[in-house]
Amino acid sequence: MNMPPIKTIRVHADKADPYKIYLGHNIYSRLPALLEDLKVSKQIAVISVPPVSNLYLSKIFEPFGAEWQIITRDVKDGEQSKSGDVASSIYTWLIENGFERNGTIIAFGGGVVGDLAGFIAATYLRGTNLVHVPTSLLAQIDSSIGGKVGINHSLGKNLIGSFYQPKLVMTDVSVLQTLDMVEYICGLGEVVKYGILAGPSFFQLLEDNIAEILDRKPEIQEEIIEQCIRQKVEIVRQDTFETGIRSSLNLGHTFGHALETYFSYQELKHGQAVLLGILCSVQVSRLMRILQEGTERRIMNLISKIPVSLPGKLDDKEIDRLLDIMQRDKKVSDGKIHVIGIENIGKVQKGAVEKEILKKAFNILNEFAE
Numbered sequence: 001m002n003m004p005p006i007k008t009i010r011v012h013a014d015k016a017d018p019y020k021i022y023l024g025h026n027i028y029s030r031l032p033a034l035l036e037d038l039k040v041s042k043q044i045a046v047i048s049v050p051p052v053s054n055l056y057l058s059k060i061f062e063p064f065g066a067e068w069q070i071i072t073r074d075v076k077d078g079e080q081s082k083s084g085d086v087a088s089s090i091y092t093w094l095i096e097n098g099f100e101r102n103g104t105i106i107a108f109g110g111g112v113v114g115d116l117a118g119f120i121a122a123t124y125l126r127g128t129n130l131v132h133v134p135t136s137l138l139a140q141i142d143s144s145i146g147g148k149v150g151i152n153h154s155l156g157k158n159l160i161g162s163f164y165q166p167k168l169v170m171t172d173v174s175v176l177q178t179l180d181m182v183e184y185i186c187g188l189g190e191v192v193k194y195g196i197l198a199g200p201s202f203f204q205l206l207e208d209n210i211a212e213i214l215d216r217k218p219e220i221q222e223e224i225i226e227q228c229i230r231q232k233v234e235i236v237r238q239d240t241f242e243t244g245i246r247s248s249l250n251l252g253h254t255f256g257h258a259l260e261t262y263f264s265y266q267e268l269k270h271g272q273a274v275l276l277g278i279l280c281s282v283q284v285s286r287l288m289r290i291l292q293e294g295t296e297r298r299i300m301n302l303i304s305k306i307p308v309s310l311p312g313k314l315d316d317k318e319i320d321r322l323l324d325i326m327q328r329d330k331k332v333s334d335g336k337i338h339v340i341g342i343e344n345i346g347k348v349q350k351g352a353v354e355k356e357i358l359k360k361a362f363n364i365l366n367e368f369a370e
């Protein structure tokens, strides 16, 4: 039988066993053999959401022989499933099914499923095997890498969690064809972020192929996803527990979080807010005179080709409210707001920024209002 080609990316996170990310098209058939190699037991619990399981669960199941005991559980689609209540109901389900410590929990879905199932795997019986099978663009390039797992608390997002690395990650690019365009664009927010962090050749690849990327052409998609994964893997290798360089992954996020909160997560999703947040970072960097000539034009040009807009114009009062939200964000120390500024493609720096400059940066966003 002809096996589809598969790429392997090795991950060495601090204080965890190394593992591999497998990347390709139509590669789910390889999962049983890869699990055999890991010497895990034959118990598998798949945690998913209906939009993913309805389309793809049979593809995951098919290649497994009768010797495997597979149980599956759908949670409700959406962020609300990253809760203590849902986690608790899954613990009950695992206990009632006699799920043991050497079994494997498969997170099959977007970042919500990855964070939730990862948290369950980290805590159930003090840790079971975890396999990520990410299906959204964001999950494939971001949330399935780096070991952050967790759930939300009524007082805030991602407040309860841990670092817990998977045994393997299987990233099949072909499933992205069914992702909603808005969700795809959200993933592109993180792609552009990696493009700026990575350096000239990857950024140029994005500039040259943005139309094909938006068209979801499989070959370019796989190339882009591979580059993003490698970029995050390298940052996580250097700083697994986010005490330094890993914070560069917050590029565009301090502004983005404020915008998400301001527009109450409905009108603006995370990745869209990150794209707008990167535009703000560009403006801050220009106003602080750290941005190299030509870089502003390149980043603005690239983002202007991606369909994203501010849900409404922001007047001075509204910008003040955004600053208040930023002030409450955890990236504030000594009362100052810290953001990741851009010097050049491939070079960023973190620094405190005056309120007047932040205000001007938000003002520029009005050019991107609907």
Ligand SMILES: NC(=O)c1ccc[n+]([C@@H]2O[C@H](COP(=O)([O-])OP(=O)(O)OC[C@H]3O[C@@H](n4cnc5c(N)ncnc54)[C@H](O)[C@@H]3O)[C@@H](O)[C@H]2O)c1
Residues within 6 Å of the ligand: 049, 051, 052, 077, 078, 079, 082, 109, 110, 111, 112, 113, 115, 135, 136, 137, 138, 139, 142, 143, 144, 145, 146, 147, 148, 149, 158, 175, 176, 177, 178, 179, 180, 183, 186
């Ligand atoms: N752990 C980390 O390091 C990390 C990093 C970034 C984000 N996150 C978390 O990730 C979450 C966001 O992840 P997300 O953007 O993937 O959201 P999500 O998991 O809600 O997925 C987005 C939507 O796409 C659907 N979907 C997923 N794959 C699909 C496919 N192949 N075909 C059709 N529909 C599909 C989902 O059902 C959902 O409706 C947030 O909770 C965020 O906090 C975690």
Ligand SMILES: [Zn+2]
Residues within 6 Å of the ligand: 190, 253, 270, 274
């Ligand atoms: Zn993000």
